[in-house]
Amino acid sequence: MKTDFTELEAKVQAILDTPEYQDHPARQALSQLWDINQDQWERMERLTRLSDSYQDMMIQREKSLSERFDKHLRQLEKMTRISDRYQRSLRQLNIELEKTSLIDPLTELPNRRMMMKHLSQGYDCQQEDCSEHRKSLDHLSVAMIDIDYFKKVNDEFGHLVGDDVLVSLGKLMQSVVENSGVIGRWGGEEFLVILTCPQLDSATKLMETLRQKVEEFTLSFDDKIVTTSVSIGVAEHHKSDTMDSLLSRADGALYKAKSNGRNRVELG
Numbered sequence: 001m002k003t004d005f006t007e008l009e010a011k012v013q014a015i016l017d018t019p020e021y022q023d024h025p026a027r028q029a030l031s032q033l034w035d036i037n038q039d040q041w042e043r044m045e046r047l048t049r050l051s052d053s054y055q056d057m058m059i060q061r062e063k064s065l066s067e068r069f070d071k072h073l074r075q076l077e078k079m080t081r082i083s084d085r086y087q088r089s090l091r092q093l094n095i096e097l098e099k100t101s102l103i104d105p106l107t108e109l110p111n112r113r114m115m116m117k118h119l120s121q122g123y124d125c126q127q128e129d130c131s132e133h134r135k136s137l138d139h140l141s142v143a144m145i146d147i148d149y150f151k152k153v154n155d156e157f158g159h160l161v162g163d164d165v166l167v168s169l170g171k172l173m174q175s176v177v178e179n180s181g182v183i184g185r186w187g188g189e190e191f192l193v194i195l196t197c198p199q200l201d202s203a204t205k206l207m208e209t210l211r212q213k214v215e216e217f218t219l220s221f222d223d224k225i226v227t228t229s230v231s232i233g234v235a236e237h238h239k240s241d242t243m244d245s246l247l248s249r250a251d252g253a254l255y256k257a258k259s260n261g262r263n264r265v266e267l268g
């Protein structure tokens, strides 16, 4: 049962304030009790205030801790997102860098470095006794292709037209080689074909087709027409061949094709 102290306090206060009771023997004891009571109330209020402010402080502290935790979590998530994005763009950059380091920017064909990579795969494996690649070396032929009198094209029509001729011939020759192998720009006006499937006679036939296609090729601009031809040196892999000896036989055959009048295929 809840006691209503307010009424009781009012009664006691009234008794203590009544002048007739000033000399009453119980008044002093009642007055002391009153003071003790007041004192207790004040202590209780102080304790309640203290407890309230302690609770407020704890709530505030908890709130600020959780806010700080959330803030750190958000920062961490942001950093993870940035790091993921950074890693993705780094990976993309690496892919592009790898691509540009292996692709000729003008013709978009494999460059010399990539062609060497292709060719060396078989030879590296041969040294490591990798039977699968050794088998592919048995059918390997290379063809060194050089555009005839290309300097004249540049001199007569300009370097930009010369570039267009390189790009168009690159595409044309790639369409001839198609699935029989891979063609790349060896440097300047020279191309290299690595033929992995055919025997020497079919490699030579394919290069003869390629030579004819180039001979038939025309590039028109303004009212002018550019025609050109290629000389080709073909070499088939021999058992004793290294990569260098194979390439140098193809180079020798190309030299022979140039010396024998150009626009022809020779074997090395």
Ligand SMILES: Nc1nc2c(ncn2[C@@H]2O[C@H](COP(=O)(O)OP(=O)(O)OP(=O)(O)O)[C@@H](O)[C@H]2O)c(=O)[nH]1
Residues within 6 Å of the ligand: 106, 146, 147, 148, 149, 150, 151, 152, 154, 158, 159, 160, 161, 162, 163, 166, 187, 188, 189, 258, 262
């Ligand atoms: N437009 C253009 N020309 C190039 C490029 N790379 C090399 N050349 C040119 O290719 C020409 C090669 O000239 P040469 O080595 O004398 O050979 P050629 O005129 O083809 O004569 P032969 O090979 O003996 O038939 C030079 O004029 C080079 O400037 C290129 O990327 N673009």
